[in-house]
Amino acid sequence: MAIRTGRHGPHIAEIVLDAPPVNALDVKGWFELADALTAQGSDPATRAVVLRAEGRGFCAGVDIKQMQSTSGFEALLGANSGCAAAFAAVYDCPVPVIAAVHGYCLGGGVGLVGNADIVVAADDAYVGLPEVDRGALGAATHLARLVPQHRMRHMVYTAESATAAELHAYGSVFAVVDRAELRDAALEIADRIAAKDPAVIRAAKQSLNGIDPVDVKRSYRYEQGFTFELNLTGVSDRLRDGFVRGDGD
Template identity: 60%
Template sequence: MSVSTSTPRDGVAVVTVDQPPVNALPVRTWYALADAVTAAGRDPAHRTVVLTGAGRGFNAGVDVKELQNAADHSALIGANRGCAAAFCAVYECEVPVVAAVHGHCLGGGIGLVGSADAIVATRDATFGLPELDMGALGAATHLSRMLPPHLVRPLYYTGRTLTAAELHHHGAVWALAESRSALLETALELAARIAAKDGYLLRLAKEALNGIDQADVRRRYRYEQGFTFEANLAGVSDRHRDAFLDRRAGDGSRP
């Protein structure tokens, strides 16, 4: 199954995404992820949710091949709505969400971690928004929750990635794990510390913090998506997505 939920510790649910080979998610998996996070947060037995990915990396964004194989705009609309649903599910989850990141965290992955309450990551995990190279826009809303604006803008324009160690330096990553094997334990340690608090108060705290957030995350992301649709209507997006798939076909190591 692409999305699974386990409970390795009292009060802590772990939602794991497993979409080989690189966790580039088709439309159905974005919605499955949204449903799993929402259900985990709604369960009164859970006081924290850990979100992680199996395989080579945390998340590589949308399944570009699915977009390019569609005969109409249905896959694009589905991906945009599915991403919005997943990001909002993490942000609006009734309990705090800890993102545990290894390998690559790209595109939609930034939307997920930027919606979370905390991030832990392997020291060499990489984070980036290669959206312009894909003929798209989006998740600048979420990157802006992690980093200051004059760092966000050149990262967005260039598509450059940062390591978890660099993000930790800027305060975006709570803790670094020295290895993939230590990552989940690092995330569970933080999650357990949160889950030790009163579940009713944690739910109030999550709602209160969202309520005083300076950014209307839902509205701002949907605003960004409008420009993605404009790029598609202009014919720019298809050209860039085709070029990406050609590059990936020539280099099997690329996510």
């Protein structure tokens, strides 16, 4: 399975992305992640969730090779629905979600991290949206929660990335640590949250979502509409085929 779950003590859930070689999730993987987040958050014993990954990087987004090897739009529609479900599951989780990010965090990975409550990062971490190079749009909604507006636009248009140190300077990453210390740093925050009254923490999560200035689920689905339009023109298939062939790498 691409998604593993475990426990750190009785009150902290760990959800781990483990889909070699690059943690690019296929359609099934995105829905598995959404289900894992929902299940762990629904458990009355859970007081915090740590979302992290194994391997070279946190998440490389959707599995484009699956998309290009599937006829019609079935994989595209599945990936878009799966991403929306997983991003929403992070946001709607009744308890705080701490994202622990290392290496690359691209595309769908930004959707997960941008919707998390707290982000800690390894010093090798970076985030980016290569969507325009793949004939797609999406997760600018979530990137805008990590970087300022004009930097977000620059990153979308150029497909360039931002380092963990840059995000820490913006205040969207709580701490940058050595890669070997990343899991412990995330669990330390989770432990501090788990020590609080659980009813108050769950109320705090609900209240903070309620005062958000942007409806992240509606905003992301709006972005996805343009991805569907680009696919109908054929440009998306052309760019994704080039990616699968390795053009420009």
